[in-house]
Amino acid sequence: MKKIKIAYMLFGLLCCLSASAQETETPRKEAITQKDIRISFDYVKHLVFPVQVSDIAIGKENLILAERVEEAPHIVRLSAQAEDFEEETNLTVVCIDGSVYTYHVTYQSGDKTDTCPVIYEDNGKWQHHDYRAEVSDLHVTEFFFPEDVVYGTPGNEMSFSLSTYNNQLKVITAPDAVAYSNLFVIDKDMNTYHITIRRNETASYTYNFDNARQYTAHVDVNSQEMEKCIRELRTKERNIFSLGVIKNKFELSMANLYVHNDFMFFVFDVRNNSHIDYDIEFVKCFQRDLKKSKNAIQQETAIDPVYLKDFETKIKGKSRNRLILGFQKFTIPDDKVFEIEMYERNGGRHMKLAVFNEYILSAEPLYKERP
Numbered sequence: 001m002k003k004i005k006i007a008y009m010l011f012g013l014l015c016c017l018s019a020s021a022q023e024t025e026t027p028r029k030e031a032i033t034q035k036d037i038r039i040s041f042d043y044v045k046h047l048v049f050p051v052q053v054s055d056i057a058i059g060k061e062n063l064i065l066a067e068r069v070e071e072a073p074h075i076v077r078l079s080a081q082a083e084d085f086e087e088e089t090n091l092t093v094v095c096i097d098g099s100v101y102t103y104h105v106t107y108q109s110g111d112k113t114d115t116c117p118v119i120y121e122d123n124g125k126w127q128h129h130d131y132r133a134e135v136s137d138l139h140v141t142e143f144f145f146p147e148d149v150v151y152g153t154p155g156n157e158m159s160f161s162l163s164t165y166n167n168q169l170k171v172i173t174a175p176d177a178v179a180y181s182n183l184f185v186i187d188k189d190m191n192t193y194h195i196t197i198r199r200n201e202t203a204s205y206t207y208n209f210d211n212a213r214q215y216t217a218h219v220d221v222n223s224q225e226m227e228k229c230i231r232e233l234r235t236k237e238r239n240i241f242s243l244g245v246i247k248n249k250f251e252l253s254m255a256n257l258y259v260h261n262d263f264m265f266f267v268f269d270v271r272n273n274s275h276i277d278y279d280i281e282f283v284k285c286f287q288r289d290l291k292k293s294k295n296a297i298q299q300e301t302a303i304d305p306v307y308l309k310d311f312e313t314k315i316k317g318k319s320r321n322r323l324i325l326g327f328q329k330f331t332i333p334d335d336k337v338f339e340i341e342m343y344e345r346n347g348g349r350h351m352k353l354a355v356f357n358e359y360i361l362s363a364e365p366l367y368k369e370r371p
Contacts, residue, residue: 032100032101032102033102034090034102034103034104035101035102035103035104035119036103036104036106037078037091037103037104037105037106037116037119038105038106038107038108038116039064039078039079039080039105039106039107039108040080040107040108040155041080041082041083041084041156042155042156042159042178042180042181043108043117043155043156043181043182044077044078044079044153044154044155044182044184045077045078045079045117045118045119046069046075046076046077046078046117046118046119046184046192046194047075047076047078047093047101047103047118047119047121048074048075048118048119048120048121048122048126048128048192049074049075049076049093049095049099049101049121049122050074050095050097050099050121050122050123050125051074051095051096051097051099052073052074052095052096052346053068053073053074053075053076053093053094053095053096054094054095054096055093055094056068056076056091056092056093056094057091057092057093057094058089058090058091059089059090059091059105060087060089061081062081062082063080063081063082063085063087063089063105063107064078064079064080064081064089064091064105065077065078065079065080065081066078066091066093069151069186071150071151071186072150072151072186072190074095074122074190075186075192076093077153077184078091078105080107084107084109085107086107088104088105088106089105090102090103090104090105091103091105101121103119117130117182117184117194117196118130118184118192118194126189126190126191126192127189127191127192128191128192128193128194129191129192129193129194130194130195130196131193131194131195131196131207132195132196132197132198133183133195133196133197133198133205133207134197134198134199134200134205135160135171135173135177135197135198135199135200135205136173136199136200136201136205137173137174137175137177137199137201138201139205140170140171140172141170141171141173141205141206141207142168142169142170142171142206142207143168143169143170143171143183143185143195143206143207143208144167144168144169144206144207144208144217145167145168145169145185145187145193145208146167146187147167147187147188147189147191148166148167148187148188148218149164149166149167149168149169149185149186149187149188150186150187150188151184151185151186152164152169152183152184152185152186153183153184154171154181154182154183155181155182155183155184156177156178156181158174159173159174159176159177159178159181159199160172160173160174160177160181160183160197161174162183166217166218166219166220167187167217167218168217168218169183169185171183171197173199177199178199179198179199180196180197180198180199181197182194182195182196182197183195183197188282220306220307221263221306221307221326226307226326229260229263229265229326229366230324232366232367233256233258233265233267233324233366236256236258236267238255238256238269239255239256239364240253240254240255240256240257240359243353243355243359244269244353245351245352245353247349247351248274248348248349249272249273249274250270250271250272250273250274250278250315250349250351251269251270251271251273252268252269252270252340252342252351252353253268253269253353254266254267254268254269254353254355254359255267255268255269255322257359257360257362257363257364258363258364258365258366259329259363259364259365259366260365260366260367261329262328262329263306263307263326263327263328263329264326264327264328264329264330264360264363265324265325265326265327265366266324266325266327266340266355267322267323267324268322268323268324268325268340268353269320269321269322269323270315270320270321270322270323270342271315271319271320272315272316272317272318272319272320273318274317274318275317275318276317277314277315277316277317278314278315278316278344278347278349279313279314279344279345279346279347280312280313280314280315280342280343280344280345281343281344281345282342282343283311283323283325283340283341283342283343284302284340284341284343285302285303285304285305285325285327285338285339285340285341286300286301286302286303286338286339286341287300287301287303287332287336287337287338287339288300288301288336288337288338288339289335289336289337290335290336290337303327303330303338305325305326305327306326306327306328307324307325307326308323308324308325308326311323311324325340330360331357331360331361332357332360333357334357336357337354337355337356337357338354338355338356338357338360339352339353339354339355340352340353340355
């Protein structure tokens with residue numbers, strides 16, 4: 001009997017020692033696979049992620065600079081801080097969905113074009129375009145895009161300077177510019193354009209990148225005429241009370257609708273009934289099909305305003321504002337609807353308001369004729 005008790009005691013002691021040894025072992029490491037990135041002083045590199053970036057960590061900040069693009073917070077701009085550095089470093093990016101991306105960064109020496117100028121991690125969520133172009137230090141080079149440009153940057157800021165106007169991008173080349181560099185452009189729909197550029201001293205160029213479609217310049221409407229209309233609109237009292245939506249203590253409603261010559265003016269009242277500021281990320285307008293059945297596919301066409309006035313991107317808590325959108329005049333078929341969508345930055349109060357054709361056809365003249 002004593003032998004059995006001693007055997008149990010020895011077995012228990014061995015189990016305790018085994019458990020203690022397991023607890024003091026080094027935890028298993030599950031390494032995140034690193035991607036190799038080579039950067040150059042004359043090229044800027046961008047990393048495109050599926051969702052917004054929340055944190056960026058750099059191994060050696062004296063070698064590289066990585067920063068989130070504020071106009072497109074799901075994109076990181078990566079550039080070299082030193083030329084021809086021989087050391088290596090790393091970069092880790094964390095997104096708001098908890099996903100982690102890590103990279104091993106080295107310098108690409110020599111006068112070479114970057115074979116991997118953009119790292120796409122978004123799995124095709126947005127459209128991406130890669131092109132080549134020539135620029136000149138004797139002429140301004142112009143680029144035209146399908147949509148308005150919200151962000152543009154050159155690879156070497158000492159060699160190239162950029163200016164944007166709506167969907168136009170102008171590039172000025174310094175006389176002593178590097179032979180090869182790149183441009184990176186983001187349009188308002190978050191589509192990206194990477195352009196590898198080569199300096200040419202004799203020719204001037206204008207690009208639209210698509211022979212199948214002639215992109216035209218997006219030109220603002222006559223501002224003096226518009227200002228006159230806006231002054232008149234400010235004198236108008238609200239005459240529409242039946243069209244609005246309230247969601248999460250935020251209200252979006254249509255107050256007026258006027259027509260003048262070739263333009264229509266939609267006037268919206270916005271009211272924030274909470275104490276939390278509402279930061280507008282973007283406003284979009286569409287013509288959409290009225291959904292006939294559960295499985296019907298809706299067709300939509302964007303209708304872009306030609307003029308925005310009194311457009312504040314922040315609606316403070318317990319405050320109100322008025323949003324005026326000017327459009328080229330239009331009507332819609334009875335089986336379609338005009339919708340305005342307003343999205344909150346880093347929030348969930350997304351507003352959607354539908355305007356039926358009967359309201360559009362009832363638009364009043366902005367200036368009534370005198371008898």
